[in-house]
Amino acid sequence: MANIVHSQSNNPNEKVVLVIHGGAGTILKKNMSPEKEEAYTAKLEEALRAGYNKLNSGSSSIEAVQAAINIMEDSPLFNAGKGAVYTNAETQEMDASIMNGADKQAGAVGGVSTIKNPIDAAVAVMNQSEHVMLTGQGAEAFAEKAGVELVDPSYFKSDVRMRQLKRVQDKEKAILDHDGDRGEVNSSEEEFNIDFIEDRKFGTVGAVALDKNGNLAAGTSTGGMTNKRYNRVGDSPIIGAGTYADNQCCGVSCTGHGEYFIRNVVAYDVCALMNYKQLSTAEAAAEAIEKQTALGGSGGLIALDAEGNVAMPFNTAGMYRGYITESGEIFIGIYGD
Amino acid sequence: MANIVHSQSNNPNEKVVLVIHGGAGTILKKNMSPEKEEAYTAKLEEALRAGYNKLNSGSSSIEAVQAAINIMEDSPLFNAGKGAVYTNAETQEMDASIMNGADKQAGAVGGVSTIKNPIDAAVAVMNQSEHVMLTGQGAEAFAEKAGVELVDPSYFKSDVRMRQLKRVQDKEKAILDHDGDRGEVNSSEEEFNIDFIEDRKFGTVGAVALDKNGNLAAGTSTGGMTNKRYNRVGDSPIIGAGTYADNQCCGVSCTGHGEYFIRNVVAYDVCALMNYKQLSTAEAAAEAIEKQTALGGSGGLIALDAEGNVAMPFNTAGMYRGYITESGEIFIGIYGD
Numbered sequence: 032m033a034n035i036v037h038s039q040s041n042n043p044n045e046k047v048v049l050v051i052h053g054g055a056g057t058i059l060k061k062n063m064s065p066e067k068e069e070a071y072t073a074k075l076e077e078a079l080r081a082g083y084n085k086l087n088s089g090s091s092s093i094e095a096v097q098a099a100i101n102i103m104e105d106s107p108l109f110n111a112g113k114g115a116v117y118t119n120a121e122t123q124e125m126d127a128s129i130m131n132g133a134d135k136q137a138g139a140v141g142g143v144s145t146i147k148n149p150i151d152a153a154v155a156v157m158n159q160s161e162h163v164m165l166t167g168q169g170a171e172a173f174a175e176k177a178g179v180e181l182v183d184p185s186y187f188k189s190d191v192r193m194r195q196l197k198r199v200q201d202k203e204k205a206i207l208d209h210d211g212d213r214g215e216v217n218s219s220e221e222e223f224n225i226d227f228i229e230d231r232k233f234g235t236v237g238a239v240a241l242d243k244n245g246n247l248a249a250g251t252s253t254g255g256m257t258n259k260r261y262n263r264v265g266d267s268p269i270i271g272a273g274t275y276a277d278n279q280c281c282g283v284s285c286t287g288h289g290e291y292f293i294r295n296v297v298a299y300d301v302c303a304l305m306n307y308k309q310l311s312t313a314e315a316a317a318e319a320i321e322k323q324t325a326l327g328g329s330g331g332l333i334a335l336d337a338e339g340n341v342a343m344p345f346n347t348a349g350m351y352r353g354y355i356t357e358s359g360e361i362f363i364g365i366y367g368d
Numbered sequence: 369m370a371n372i373v374h375s376q377s378n379n380p381n382e383k384v385v386l387v388i389h390g391g392a393g394t395i396l397k398k399n400m401s402p403e404k405e406e407a408y409t410a411k412l413e414e415a416l417r418a419g420y421n422k423l424n425s426g427s428s429s430i431e432a433v434q435a436a437i438n439i440m441e442d443s444p445l446f447n448a449g450k451g452a453v454y455t456n457a458e459t460q461e462m463d464a465s466i467m468n469g470a471d472k473q474a475g476a477v478g479g480v481s482t483i484k485n486p487i488d489a490a491v492a493v494m495n496q497s498e499h500v501m502l503t504g505q506g507a508e509a510f511a512e513k514a515g516v517e518l519v520d521p522s523y524f525k526s527d528v529r530m531r532q533l534k535r536v537q538d539k540e541k542a543i544l545d546h547d548g549d550r551g552e553v554n555s556s557e558e559e560f561n562i563d564f565i566e567d568r569k570f571g572t573v574g575a576v577a578l579d580k581n582g583n584l585a586a587g588t589s590t591g592g593m594t595n596k597r598y599n600r601v602g603d604s605p606i607i608g609a610g611t612y613a614d615n616q617c618c619g620v621s622c623t624g625h626g627e628y629f630i631r632n633v634v635a636y637d638v639c640a641l642m643n644y645k646q647l648s649t650a651e652a653a654a655e656a657i658e659k660q661t662a663l664g665g666s667g668g669l670i671a672l673d674a675e676g677n678v679a680m681p682f683n684t685a686g687m688y689r690g691y692i693t694e695s696g697e698i699f700i701g702i703y704g705d
Contacts, residue, residue: 135631135663141478141601142503162600163627166479167504169599262506263499264478271608271633290500294472296608299633300640307644326472 042245047086048339049241050354051078051099053109054234055286055331058349060366068365071108071351075363078102079355082240092240092248092282093131093154100127100150100252103236107189109351110234112148115187115254117196123187125254126268127153128164132247132276132337139268141166146174147182150252153268155179163270167262192257199258233347235267237284239276239335247337249274249282249298256289265289271299278337280305281312286350287323287330295322301334316342379582384423385676386578387691388415388436390446391571392623392668395686397703405702408445408688412700415439416692419577429577429585429619430468430491437464437487437589440573444526446688447571449485452524452591454533460524462591463605464490465501469584469613469674476605478503483511484519487589490605492516500607504599529594536595570684572604574621576613576672584674586611586619586635592626602626608636615674617642618649623687624660624667632659638671653679 053075060068082099086092104112115123127149128139138157141164146152155177156165165173175181235253242248251274253267266273266289273289275298276282283298292298297319304315316334323330324346331345333352343352345367353363390412419436423429441449452460464486465476475494478501483489492514493502502510512518572590579585588611590604603610603626610626612635613619620635629635634656641652653671660667661683668682670689680689682704690700 130631137631160598161627162598163630164601164606166599166601169597173598260506261497261499261510262503264501264503269501269606269608270630271606271636275633290498293500293607294467294474296612296633296636299608299636303637303640303644307640 042241042243045243046339046357047083047241047243048335048341048354048356049079049082049086049095049099049238050333050335050341050343051075051082051103051236051238051352052284052286052331052333052343053103053236053351055329055345055347055350056233057347058351058365071365072363074103074106074108075351075353076361079353079361082238083355083359086240086242089243092242092246093129095240095242096129096238096248096250097150097154099238100236100250101148104148104150104252107191109236110254111236111252113187114189114192114234116192116257119258119260121196122184123254124259124262125149125252126264127250127252128268128270128274129153129157129250130248130270130274130276130282131157132249132278132282135277137163137270139164139270140170140174141264141268142262143167143170143174144184145171145181147180147186150250151179153250164268195257203258233286233288233330235286237274237286237333239282239284239333241335241337241339245278245337247276247278247282247335249276249284251284266292266297269293271296273298275299275302277302281334281336283332283334285330285332287347288328291323291326291328292330295319295326295328297323297332301332312336312340313342316344320344320346379578379580379674382580383676383694384420384578384580385672385678385691385693386416386419386423386432386436386575387670387672387678387680388412388419388440388573388575388689389621389623389668389670389680390440390573390688392666392682392684392687393570394684395688395702408702409700411440411443411445412688412690413698416690416698419575420692420696423577423579426580429579429583430466432577432579433466433575433585433587434487434491436575437573437587438485441485441487441589444528446573447591448573448589450524451526451529451571453529453594456595456597458533459521460591461596461599462486462589463601464587464589465605465607465611466490466494466587467585467607467611467613467619468494469586469615469619472614474500474607476501476607477507477511478601478605479599480504480507480511481521482508482518484517484523487587488516490587501605532594540595570623570625570667572623574611574623574670576619576621576670578672578674578676582615582674584613584615584619584672586613586621588621603629603634606630608633610635612636612639614639618671618673620669620671622667622669624684625665628660628663628665629667632656632663632665634660634669638669649673649677650679653681657681657683
């Protein structure tokens with residue numbers, strides 16, 4: 032369960048790399064103010080430097096992923112932690128997961144409302160329980176015992192997110208009024224009509240790191256979908272769908288329309304394509320996103336292998352993304368080509 | 369979302385096959401009375417015939433999987449539905465999932481306590497929502513709106529299961545007394561000590577069907593682990609881990625120590641091994657279980673492809689299992705070789 036920090040190095044050059052994302056979606060330059068672009072760029076850089084400092088000082092890839100994700104969870108810019116979107120009941124229900132490539136240990140929490148940094152709870156589940164996935168109040172009770180920081184739900188209150196919720200609910204109402212007397216279950220279908228998807232954004236955050244010992248780790252944290260109901264769980268807390276890491280192939284974190292990522296088991300699929308089809312990380316990541324496009328799912332992923340190769344494909348207009356290499360060189364991208 | 373029942377046949381001989389399991393574990397002939405063996409055999413046969421009748425009358429593979437699982441959920445012999453084990457809080461928290469191989473649509477519920485047949489709720493999520501996974505009270509609220517049968521939690525009361533809970537809790541207490549003043553989180557680790565695993569059994573049920581149109585479907589339903597806490601979710605409701613179906617490879621349902629099945633993404637791995645490594649269904653299923661053995665996870669799986677090939681590997685002493693072919697020929701097995 033413990034992270035392998037002091038084992039003999041599999042990484043003779045002690046190369047460290049960190050890759051992050053802050054969500055994919057209809058992110059277009061024409062809709063972005065210079066101030067907003069600068070704010071996102073600065074926060075992504077801060078997250079990269081936080082994780083890089085961990086890696087450079089010899090910390091594990093798990094700790095680097097956690098540090099980078101914590102920065103994004105603490106920012107209102109992303110749909111995770113502090114910036115988590117509202118559910119239909121005007122609450123937050125957050126999901127997170129982490130996986131350690133050295134031993135394929137994993138931890139995840141689904142539907143938590145009182146945990147300041149859900150990725151910390153996922154790490155606690157991995158390191159301090161025999162389980163992989165805990166949900167709801169049980170996950171919160173476990174996190175509290177494990178010493179993870181809890182907050183009053185009012186910590187997540189946000190005027191911006193509340194306005195997003197109202198906008199989505201207004202759209203939903205307009206569709207329902209137009210469609211007339213549809214049944215209640217059908218109305219929930221409409222709620223998730225594709226028209227809403229773009230407005231809801233996919234601000235999920237994630238990180239994948241390679242540490243000096245050659246160990247990979249991947250993590251993902253999200254607030255899910257604006258206006259979600261019925262304790263819906265997306266791909267972010269699901270090992271295989273939203274997150275996967277195995278030193279034998281790569282680490283992956285996904286962002287996008289979660290249901291499609293679950294159905295194609297996207298994060299693990301990148302690994303399977305590498306292990307079984309002998310594809311490179313870039314080829315495997317591209318093929319996994321092509322399969323998403325074919326199924327109708329929009330989003331993207333970041334992938335990093337034990338040699339430090341990075342892939343960041345997406346089929347949306349943009350994806351907040353970046354990486355930092357062993358030399359401290361930083362790349363940050365927001366839009367597509 | 370609707371099952372493809374009336375599409376042109378991909379199955380010129382209209383071959384139908386149904387495979388089921390009722391859980392893997394330390395199932396030894398020396399511990400089994402003739403009466404108990406007869407009861408399990410009779411119930412497995414009843415489940416096979418229920419699903420086979422659906423397939424023979426032209427129903428979809430989804431309907432056949434549901435019919436077979438319903439029989440096992442309604443029996444106290446298996447850890448699903450009526451026979452679901454108790455949580456630490458003396459409640460039931462059941463999980464189920466289903467996937468349609470024709471279009472890779474899927475549905476799942478996690479941690480439900482008031483649904484008579486959790487597989488029915490999973491089917492409702494697949495057919496009547498845009499989501500794949502709903503959990504807890506949200507899943508129950510959705511199921512009620514969708515017309516799924518709810519029951520009072522007292523429906524699941526069972527003296528046998530309560531005695532199992534007390535036995536597991538007594539063992540836990542003995543270990544804690546022996547270990548002295550360990551922290552509370554560590555005590556939860558002990559709770560899931562490997563010593564308990566065998567006593568808790570893995571009575572998860574599952575089914576995979578091939579219908580006259582050549583479409584595959586797979587489903588899984590479980591009560592999870594005796595004495596579980598913290599709203600733990602195992603592999604059964606996780607698409608990719610406990611359940612997967614894709615006409616291009618096969619349908620799979622798993623049973624065993626769920627955490628390990630999540631970490632190796634076992635159900636989807638069988639598909640990946642077939643699609644990317646060109647293995648047969650039997651070879652892929654065997655390799656997936658070998659990988660479980662290597663990781664330390666005990667359990668088994670059933671797999672069925674669109675040509676009607678069946679595989680039922682397990683690394684435990686036994687697995688309740690069976691299949692029925694187009695001619696009505698039935699195989700039922702309980703023990704290993």
